[in-house]
Amino acid sequence: MNSQSEKLDLIQEILYLESDDLLHRVRDYLHSLKQQPAAGEDYYPRLPPRSAAEIEENYQQALREAESGDVFTHEEVVAMTQQWRKG
Numbered sequence: 001m002n003s004q005s006e007k008l009d010l011i012q013e014i015l016y017l018e019s020d021d022l023l024h025r026v027r028d029y030l031h032s033l034k035q036q037p038a039a040g041e042d043y044y045p046r047l048p049p050r051s052a053a054e055i056e057e058n059y060q061q062a063l064r065e066a067e068s069g070d071v072f073t074h075e076e077v078v079a080m081t082q083q084w085r086k087g
Contacts, residue, residue: 020026
């Protein structure tokens with residue numbers, strides 16, 4: 001079955017839906033799929049391009065934070081995440 005006939009079959013299925021709730025769920029599901037990356041795409045959104053100077057400044061800032069102790073251990077991050085999930 002080619003893509004066009006699959007689309008037509010899907011349209012026909014949707015046309016015969018009688019439940020408004022089911023129709024809304026199908027719509028919501030389709031919208032959620034459009035928000036997800038397609039197969040083979042990166043999960044993470046593309047970052048805006050940055051200049052070499054911006055990247056260097058971010059790197060230097062991270063080094064300063066690390067040197068001043070403004071960091072978290074892995075264990076601290078895990079504990080914070082657990083607290084956050086509890087609400």
